[in-house]
Amino acid sequence: xxxxxxxxxxxxxxxxxxxxxxxxxxxxxxxxxxxxxxxxxxxxxxxxxxxxxxxxxxxxxxxxxxxxxxxxxxxxxxxxxxxxxxxxxxxxxxxxxxxxxxxxxxxxxxxxxxxxxxxxxxxxxxxxxxxxxxxxxxxxxxxxxxxxxxxxxxxxxxxxxxxxxx
Amino acid sequence: xxxxxxxxxxxxxxxxxxxxxxxxxxxxxxxxxxxxxxxxxxxxxxxxxxxxxxxxxxxxxxxxxxxxxxxxxxxxxxxxxxxxxxxxxxxxxxxxxxxxxxxxxxxxxxxxxxxxxxxxxxxxxxxxxxxxxxxxxxxxxxxxxxxxxxxxxxxxxxxxxxxxxxxxxxxxxxxxxxxxxxxxxxxxxxxxxxxxxxxxxxxxxxxxxxxxxxxxxxxxxxxxxxxxxxxxxxxxxxxxxxxxxxxxxxxxxxxxxxxxxxxxxxxxxxxxxxxxxxxxxxxxxxxxxxxxxxxxxxxxxxxxxxxxxxxxxxxxxxxxxxxxxxxxxxxxxxxxxxxxxxxxxxxxxxxxxxxxxxxxxxxxxxxxxxxxxxxxxxxxxxxxxxxxxxxxxxxxxxxxxxxxxxxxxxxxxxxxx
Numbered sequence: 002x003x004x005x006x007x008x009x010x011x012x013x014x015x016x017x018x019x020x021x022x023x024x025x026x027x028x029x030x031x032x033x034x035x036x037x038x039x040x041x042x043x044x045x046x047x048x049x050x051x052x053x054x055x056x057x058x059x060x061x062x063x064x065x066x067x068x069x070x071x072x073x074x075x076x077x078x079x080x081x082x083x084x085x086x087x088x089x090x091x092x093x094x095x096x097x098x099x100x101x102x103x104x105x106x107x108x109x110x111x112x113x114x115x116x117x118x119x120x121x122x123x124x125x126x127x128x129x130x131x132x133x134x135x136x137x138x139x140x141x142x143x144x145x146x147x148x149x150x151x152x153x154x155x156x157x158x159x160x161x162x163x164x165x166x167x
Numbered sequence: 168x169x170x171x172x173x174x175x176x177x178x179x180x181x182x183x184x185x186x187x188x189x190x191x192x193x194x195x196x197x198x199x200x201x202x203x204x205x206x207x208x209x210x211x212x213x214x215x216x217x218x219x220x221x222x223x224x225x226x227x228x229x230x231x232x233x234x235x236x237x238x239x240x241x242x243x244x245x246x247x248x249x250x251x252x253x254x255x256x257x258x259x260x261x262x263x264x265x266x267x268x269x270x271x272x273x274x275x276x277x278x279x280x281x282x283x284x285x286x287x288x289x290x291x292x293x294x295x296x297x298x299x300x301x302x303x304x305x306x307x308x309x310x311x312x313x314x315x316x317x318x319x320x321x322x323x324x325x326x327x328x329x330x331x332x333x334x335x336x337x338x339x340x341x342x343x344x345x346x347x348x349x350x351x352x353x354x355x356x357x358x359x360x361x362x363x364x365x366x367x368x369x370x371x372x373x374x375x376x377x378x379x380x381x382x383x384x385x386x387x388x389x390x391x392x393x394x395x396x397x398x399x400x401x402x403x404x405x406x407x408x409x410x411x412x413x414x415x416x417x418x419x420x421x422x423x424x425x426x427x428x429x430x431x432x433x434x435x436x437x438x439x440x441x442x443x444x445x446x447x448x449x450x451x452x453x454x455x456x457x458x459x460x461x462x463x464x465x466x467x468x469x470x471x472x473x474x475x476x477x478x479x480x481x482x483x484x485x486x487x488x489x490x491x492x493x494x495x496x497x498x499x500x501x502x503x504x505x506x507x508x509x510x511x512x513x514x515x516x517x518x519x520x521x522x523x524x525x526x527x528x529x530x531x532x533x534x535x536x537x538x539x540x541x542x543x544x545x546x547x548x549x550x551x552x553x554x555x556x557x558x559x560x561x562x563x564x565x566x567x568x569x570x571x572x573x574x575x576x577x578x579x580x581x582x583x584x
Contacts, residue, residue, distance in 0.1 A: 011364075018299065023478070026576065038389075051523065052359075053359075053361055054359070055361075056359040056361070058361070059359070061357065061358060061359035061360070062358055062359060062510070062514055063358040063359025063361070063499045063514065063517060064359075064514065064517065064518075065361060065510075065521055065522060065523050066518065066523040067514060067515060067517065067518055068322065069448075070446060071517070072445035072446035073445075073446040073448075073449070075445050075446075076444050076445050076446055079389055082473075082523050083387075084387040084388040084525075085387070085525065085528050085529065086385065086387070086528075086529050086530060086532075087528065087529070087532055088536075140330075157360070157361045157362060158361070158362045158364055158494065159361065159362070159363050159364070159522035160363065160364050161363065161365065161366060161522070161530045161531045161535065162363070162522045162529075162531040162532055162534050163522050163523040163528075164523070164528060
């Protein structure tokens with residue numbers, strides 16, 4: 002291990018440790034089916050969007066899902082729980098280590114790779130999604146929260162539908 | 168395949184297009200017959216938007232049934248389409264879904280073609296040091312790429328492989344031409360694209376699009392949010408021969424609360440939860456066309472959709488992949504002259520469409536459920552009688568499956584069923 006790797010490993014700031022915990026807790030919350038807690042991971046003006054690598058590369062602004070404040074996140078939860086119809090299923094997120102890509106006084110920029118396995122009630126399992134989270138994480142009311150979380154999917158083709166957020 | 172053989176593939180119920188034999192969604196023989204009779208037959212198939220190929224040499228790939236197609240802008244600025252298959256061994260000439268090139272050069276043996284599809288050269292055409300080379304019978308002019316006829320209207324490009332296909336205007340009809348001119352009147356700006364794998368036959372998706380009956384029932388979000396309810400003022404317009412259609416509704420004309428509250432409708436039950444949007448910005452809509460028409464869903468036979476959901480604009484194509492699988496491709500667009508508010512409004516309203524669409528989500532899975540339900544019952548048929556037996560629209564009403572019957576009218580005509 003090089004000296005710089007050692008420095009990196011030993012030099013995680015408190016903020017970075019908290020940010021990593023936030024990212025892990027978020028995945029557990031979704032995988033555990035606690036969807037109503039999902040908006041709490043964001044600031045009031047927090048942005049959540051799912052897009053694709055293809056659209057990012059082409060600088061196309063379209064999202065598969067776009068919520069640009071916490072109220073919209075709650076609206077999504079309401080829709081998923083009470084309005085939208087889909088075959089019940091669960092996710093299992095597998096996360097990579099997180100890489101700090103930007104440090105400012107205000108926020109921490111963090112990137113994390115993920116894969117997500119989707120399991121249907123009848124047992125069908127699919128590698129549903131793989132991609133990267135690109136996050137801006139801030140401290141708000143003493144809590145680490147996402148000011149923005151962009152989910153960039155490697156594939157532009159979705160199997161059937163995305164009901165539960167990634 | 169002769170029509171006598173096709174007769175044996177499917178025995179259509181004597182009731183006609185108000186019955187749909189389930190076997191048409193499941194039979195491999197029907198799938199193969201469709202490729203020839205429909206996708207390589209006398210239809211206009213959507214290939215892409217001119218905005219995707221802004222400069223000479225720009226191309227995008229399209230899929231006409233099983234046939235891979237290149238849509239490109241030629242050096243003189245016109246658009247053309249060629250089958251993506253080298254005339255030597257059949258290798259695709261381009262792989263990336265979009266790009267910019269100055270000619271076609273096959274990676275396998277360097278056969279080269281210009282943008283008209285003419286063959287210009289082959290590697291070692293005259294052999295090496297005077298030995299070998301192509302046979303004296305070989306003529307480059309006989310070995311060009313297969314061309315499609317194309318028709319471009321307001322930036323939408325359609326193509327056909329058949330010489331029998333009627334002119335585009337005749338194929339879709341004047342009302343549908345008018346709606347394309349309405350929605351695509353200004354230069355389009357592409358906002359992005361994505362696709363969905365659907366676990367169903369392609370026809371189950373296109374039937375669903377052509378069926379306004381389900382829209383506020385299956386899509387409870389629609390009904391509860393009063394985005395599109397059958398009690399709104401609206402109607403169905405049929406295209407030529409009933410094969411294509413437009414379903415539309417108008418803003419602020421809904422007086423249907425009592426219908427939705429008294430009927431046995433799931434969306435009515437949801438009101439009991441006090442469901443309502445906390446964030447109103449997604450319903451911040453404007454009248455793009457000055458006609459108060461807030462929703463138009465237009466199909467062009469067999470598999471194209473032009474969508475206006477309030478300010479959320481898109482084209483969709485459903486590509487058959489097998490008897491039980493299809494791919495639904497979406498391209499969202501706005502206009503080049505959109506200001507920031509309109510751009511952001513369209514992007515936000517895009518939450519209604521696509522694989523995570525608050526309204527569109529169920530469309531991705533409902534065909535798959537139908538396919539599960541009909542398995543083992545392929546001798547039986549669906550019952551399509553809402554609004555009568557025929558394909559004539561009911562003035563001012565969308566409570567009809569007439570447009571679904573219109574699709575099957577076209578389907579039977581081409582398939583000989």
